[in-house]
Amino acid sequence: MVLPNQMHDDDNKALGLGYSTEEDMLYVMTSVNFSKRKKKMRLGQNLLQEQVRAQTPNPLTRRELLSQVSGVYDPVGLVTPTKQKGAILVRKAFQEAKKRGVPVSETWDAALSDELREEAIRLFEEYVQLGQIKFTRAITPPNSNDEAWAITFSDGSENAYGAVLYLRWHSNQGSIIRLVESKAKLTPLDQKGDVIKAEVCGAVFASRLRRYFEQHSRIRVEKWYHLVDSQTVLGAIQRESYGYKTFFANRIGEIQGVTKAQEWWWIPGLQNIADVITRGASPQNLDENSEWQNGPSFLSLPVDEWPIKSAKDLAGTARESIKELQKKAFAAALTRSEAKQKEPTGESEQTGYLNQVQAEPRRPPAGLAVRNLCDLKRFSDLSRLVKTIAWVWRAAKKFLGKNRTLNNPKWEAVCSTGTISVRERGDALRDIFLAAQEGINLPNTTRDRLVVYKDQHSGLLVCGGRVQVFEDDQVGVPVLPYDAWVSTLLARESHKESHGGLADTVLRMRRKAWVIRGRRIAQKVINNCVQCRKNRAKKCQQVMGDLPPERTQPTAPFEFTTVDLFGPYHVKDDVKKRTSLKVWGVVFCCMSSRAIHTELVNTQSTEGFLMAFQRFAAIRGYPKKIYSDPGTNFIGARPVLQELYKFLERVDKSALEETAAKNGTEWIWKIHPADSPHRNGAAEAAVRIVKKALQNCGGESALTYSEFQTALQIAANLANERPIDARAQSREDCIQYVTPNTLLLGRASQSGDIKSFDFCSYPFKRLQAMQLVVDNFWRRWSQLAGPNLFLRNKWHTAHRNVAVGDIVWIADQNALRGQFKLGRVVSVNPDNKGVVRDVDVRTFPSYPVPITKPLKAKANYTESKSCREKIPSTVLHRDVRRLVVLLPVEDQVNE
Template identity: 30%
Template sequence: HIITEGIIKNPACNLIAQNTTLGWVISGVVDNEDKERSKVINVLHAQVDKEDDILKRFWELEEQTSTKQILTPEEKACEEFYSLTTRRDESGRYIVRLPFREENTLCISGNSRDIAEKRFKSLEKRLGNNKELKEKYVEVIQEYLSLGHMRPIAKDDMKKDKAFYLPHQAVVRDDKTTTKVRVVFNASQKNSNGVSLNDNLMVGPKLQADLRHTILRWRLYPIALVADIIKMYRQVRIAEGDAMFQRILWRDCPEKEIVDYELTTVTFGTASAPYQAVRTLHQVAFDEGDNYPLAKDKVLNCFYMDDLMTGCYEVDQGLEIYTQITELLGKGGFKLQKWNSNNQELIKEIKEMENEKDQGQLYINRTNKDIIYMDNIDKVKEISHEEVKEVEIKIDSTIKILGLTWNRSQDTFQYLVNLPPLTTASATKRSIISNIARLFDPLGWIAPSIVLAKVFIQKLWLTGVSWDEELNVELVKEWIDYREQLSLLTDVRIPRWIGTTLNQKLELHGFSDASKTAYSAVIYLRTIDLEGKIHVTLIVAKTRVAPVKQISIPRLELCGAVLLSQLLIETANILSIPKDQIKAWTDSTVVLAWINDHPSRWKTFVANRTSEILTNMKASQWFHVSTKDNPADCASRGIPPKSLLTCDLWFSGPSFLKKDNISYNRPNNLDKLNLDLEECVKSYVTVVPNNSIFERYSTLKKLMKVVAYCRRFLKNNKIYRGMYLQKVELDAALECCIRQTQKEIFTKEYTQLQDKGYLQIKSSVLKSLCPYLDNKGIIRVRGRLEKAQLSEQTKHPIVLPRCSPVTRLIIVEAHVKTLHGGLQLMINFLRTAYWIIGIRNLAKHHIYKCVKCAKQRANINNQFMGSLPSVRCTPARPFLHSGVDYAGPINLRTTKGRGHRSYKGYICLFICMVTRALHLEVVSDMNTQAFLAAFRRFVSRRGHCAKLWSDNGTTFVGAARELQELVSIQPSIAEHLESNGTEWHFIPPHSPNFGGLWEAGVKSTKFHLKRVIGDSTLTFEEMTTLLTQVEACLNSRTMSVIHVADPGEALPLTPGHFLIGEPLLNVPDNQFESSGLNHLSRWQFVQRMVQSFWKRWSNEYLSNLMNRYKWSCQVPEPSVGDIVLIKEDNLPPSRWLLGRILHKHPGSDNITRVVTVRTKSNTIKRPTSKICILPITEQKNV
């Protein structure tokens, strides 16, 4: 009944207005061709980790790039802008403009100079600390000035409101054979408006050729020829009006005034720089290439950024390429350098021509070690063998674990392995994926080994571990085994030249295969020279990991066939091989049957893929190969690097390719194959979640409002339309919720009360309440308080069940209204309106789960007391294992008599971990130097201390650090401490219970001092004397229980027995100097006495440490992710910090007593005795 009376028609525009209960609705046809369409732009800002970016490039390299690039509207606009605004100066050099997205850019109006100045002063500070770096940095900037690539700006010409200043910094490439410093300009730095220069620049389309295509073309030529452009970016000028957006600040020493400069060339670091440089290189070929046809093709197809990789068939042709390309690029101001080749005659001729033209001298190392720089493909590795050169090929500046190089003397490709140190602890998902993403194999020559890494990535994802979580032992072992074998790949050699010559027959043979884990495709080139010799060379390979969702092997084989067809067409186009010279092989007869029939016969999955295969190739070009002769089987199953080295099938292809006549087999019974795939019957269980409206909201108030609005909509109440909810509506909503709850929980009782008006079910929990239905259909308690002077609501409360979301919300509401009151207060408040079954337990449970109440209770549980450490239970020389702590402050006086000045001093306490003997020192301050002096006095008097325990006080941490620094500076100290050093241990922060031994010693020391000193102030000398006496008293305490026994029995054992052989406060014995004892017997007697002390220590003292006098019950273990309060001794619970447990640190007994907690500002360690776990559970709140 939505449509009501009322309709209006307009014949002019074919619109109809219909009245409804919701209002007027307009319908009809609207002509909107001339209307401007609205645009919706959604922006998602994401922070990408470095590992994510590296992994992205790894997968991008694995993808096919044969499809033609389609320009976006912005890329088209950038191309048009370049064509319209680019011009040349009188020397032929190109002048370009910055391609801004909009004319009125935000970066113009903001202030960027102040930010650049701040960054520059920070750079100055860094350069001031590194003299060598500063000298090289100044050299680079001076080169910019001398070449005219930047110019100073007069103060009168500076317009801060329109210019943009770029911060700059030094980038040191340590992976180079010589340390090379580059100045990098940061055009992504935001100005005061929060906008950077790069935000306003168009990036432009990608113009450089695919690296794989460039290498494939390079392999065609028997003679290789390489070079690179000198400072390619800086050969392109920036228009005068745009140089103001490339300003920098510079001075060569801090005493001078900062000067503003403008960069006058295309600047590395701006978003448009790569496009402008490559586009200008192409423009030279377009403008001047008609006079240099050979060079034009090389410029457009054989450059990767500023690096030339080409070749020729004869030396004369190479010289012609050199001449043409040098002259062509010279027209645009570009200059080539570092010419090199595998042909000595060609490179000799080029050197002579270089010298004649006076274009610079070819770079030759003084030690006859040739180096090739291929700047952006990067580049180079120096080798000590004479006349050997390696070129490292890269697509970016990322340091590769496995890289590809070209060995000039052998004319082969080989692999570089740069493995960082590996520890078991570092084997996390983040570190492993970071390593795998640095495996560089652009043409898939070692695909059988690389595919194992891809499969391992899939395994990591399926385990569900987080980025920095430790992996299980099996995965770590598998990764370490694989990683250790990567170094063997340095022995792989792939010939650069594939044996092609002019007028030679070329054939491409591709193979595909699939397994449960991956599918693959590999291509070999078969050449037949004029003498009839056959050469087979590995060209390119690709692998794909099988989807996580299970797919049948025949369908995976079909995916491999699709991959092979794509790869064959791409490779044939690059190598200019006719399509009829392409042969494809597979060991799957099912795939051959699918390909040899019309796609319309098959299901969608098979039909789509066979259609693509038949679009690329004819069915007659597909043949069958046995699995043992299929090299793609190596890549689909994966081969460890150790086994790959000896796999001739992979590197040389199947043996039948080397025969004069190849038998092209195709099964005869393809049409009779049973192509019905095995049916897999699966059963699905669907769990329907409980979407009750009562469980969607966390407070009763929200639930009442939602229900009230729903009721208003259903009733179409025009009286309250547009008004706030009234109390009447909210009360009716609550009654509706209660009524529905009672119907669901008390179904039988509600039905009987509706029918008969009374309850006859004897087993019902409501029987004793004499329930009845009121006039609103709500069950209430009849009870015995009819005549009491109470409200009707209290005399006949509403009945609520125990387990109901509505009951829970009502209890939550009551707890808040009673200001988080106690149990009885909540019950009394609820009983005024409701009779809840089992109210006491429900209310008690909610009070326990209330976070605010839990914060105020702040129950701290001490974990089960751990076992004593081994140093407490093992005999050792006194003070060999010691603990240290501070006590104080105490007031000391400078001199005796009147007019003295008092100052603060402290007591440094050393305690033996074995005998509990004490050593007390007075220190004048709590700094590191004062402690080190006390530590030297302690060691000098008590002997070497092997292990020292303390808390995390800044004094001790600083002392430990200073000792380590001292060791690193003085080798003699390091050599001494190597055999006799002190190993420092710190207990967890804020954990005095971990240092109970020295805490008890401090307590005992203070006990005596308070009674002896009182309010007196002693000098340093007097305090030292007194502390020595206190030390003697404490070292004379008994270590075991004293038993009243025979007077002749041995005296009670004390720490003094282990120091001097008797208690320090013992009565002097008689002198026996005149007694004639045998010296050897006397020494044996002393040794026996010492040994008896240790025997008594084991029997009497250790047995007293057996009992756990507190913390004898094990409390529940904390869990990672628990929300906790962090106890602070000087703050009330309401001001304690909240945190979340990140890691647990269990002891040797697998009981956690220390946890790592993340707070809102940092990550800290705390004992479990300093945290309070809050009762917060996952629940659905709206």
């Protein structure tokens, strides 16, 4: 297939554009070709989109980049948004060479950076796609007798400026919009930062498009609409051009020579289609259904519904602001040549102020007075500083009133006048800003971009931006230097309002003042904010620990057991059916074989658990070690069971040595840290399995106590029939698999044939058969299920160990972040590899504790310390994953 950008026959050309005779459509003939030239012709074929990246030269030079960009010929301006991207990229490439210090003679053949080369490749791929986009040739719809409306859009930015012309036709089917032409140009480098000049040049292009259209087209236009998104440009066009400086006077004069002032309208920037000219667009945004070819959607609506406003609607009755615009709008009342400001006269004014006695005293030079009144750096809060300055001004007014001097003040008269008013606070804040602006030296870029000028009423240096000149009753935002202390106070106050991020703090700062390099100050304040550091603090993490030996070595069933409770469930009484009671299930899980044993208790007391444990031990035997979470019933049962184990060890020691029924006498009860269910993962997983099995066998319905106990035992048996070999479950040809019942019953399932033995004829065969079953289980377990324990599924990275003396938060599950308990680590419990996984934290009560002896001097420090030690404290045992380290011990300052 031959693409349009590879057609070069004369029949397919129309005034430099590609023309499809079958569809009556135009397209731009683009080509990307890096082959050699012979008589100004490329010897190779044009590249396809998938060939561009592979055949782009490496290194890519500026000469080759400009050659490909210049190959896009678009006399009408159909693809101006994409074409401007290439022009912007070429200028960026030469700016890069200048920054890198490349000699002028070597600039053309120097290699582009990798970043610019990648951007150029994407541009070349878009050029190939550009040749496939078609545009309607006929700008006049068929059977249209009405006169058209012409609409121009213009815009300007730091990179480019331009304009586009559309025609709007009325028909029976509605309004039809046709793209006529567009024009764009790069913004000169010496005008970068002055967007107003670029927007005026864009308006000039709009007037030139109109003049060209009227000279060369026979289409009659009923109305003209020129739309801009700059209120400054719109206001300038409404006035005569003689009052402006040369640059603006010439261009506004040209605009007024072609168009009428009432034909210009303001439109929001988001609705201005000319914005894509200044920033560029991809070919996908220029297709037949795009807004670029069909115009903005509001053009099809009645003109009363267009989002446009006239200059009269924007300016209102503020005609004086429009008059000042002639001299002031673009000249920026504070230019580089007018940067020197008049300083106050100094001591004479201040002395005259202090010595003068009158009913309404005159204010001193505000900035000078604020500096002499107090040291601003002594204040850490802006509102307190403002309040202090306001009180001082009120006191000065009272002291210097009639028949009153500074030598005979009456402070009662000052305090009796009430609180500080809003106006007094505003005056105090203005004086503080004046003190901060003393000797300010703004960068040239700041003056050009912010339009800085001096307010006539307050004397402050303010910035108005692009809209300030139209607001007669609105004062611009004061400008503050970066190194002023009040800038830091303003950032603190703005951040304290919501403790938001960088953008939120900067926007809140700019409500009161525009701080030079304000983002840097805001970021510094956010980094030093204690509240934000607490909010951003993360819980401690640690690498996953090794499995305990009890989890990996062959042992007797339930020799190492973990236990947990679940529930409650509501069951009916066996006799009184209408009476219900709560019951809880107890799960005993073997750590090595993962076998499960369940019991039922009707209370969460220690006595109820002990009875369940005795039933478990009567069937499975006494375990050697028991692991559990720190439940009150488990902790209460621990001393009782320890005494029981000591009694068994003392009484049955000789019997244990002789019989094989009870093997070992080391009885240990291990309690995991509170609020750390992952430390008792085997029991938690067993609870989940039993609950699911209980649900499958219908045990959650309304049952009696005995019925529910039966269902619980059946659920435990179902859980013990589960395969513990994960790989065997995924193999369709696998028939035998390892289950906990393989060890408990000698077979995987409860059903099946049971071989019988004659004890008289073969006294040892039965014992050998049972031992063979156990050996086969552990051999198959080590081959099939054991390898699944090697992987660490999470917590792979080692972190800093929590150390003694760390200030931490205890992150309880049921507490909010602001309600976490604060404590200090008093001891750590490292494992055999030195990794700390649980610690002891000392916390103090949150309620106030009275101190009987006051703290008068440093000599009484030891006494106060002893009083502090008398405050009751609590030592909590917690896992490190439930702690948030606020202040490590190495960052603390010694007392």
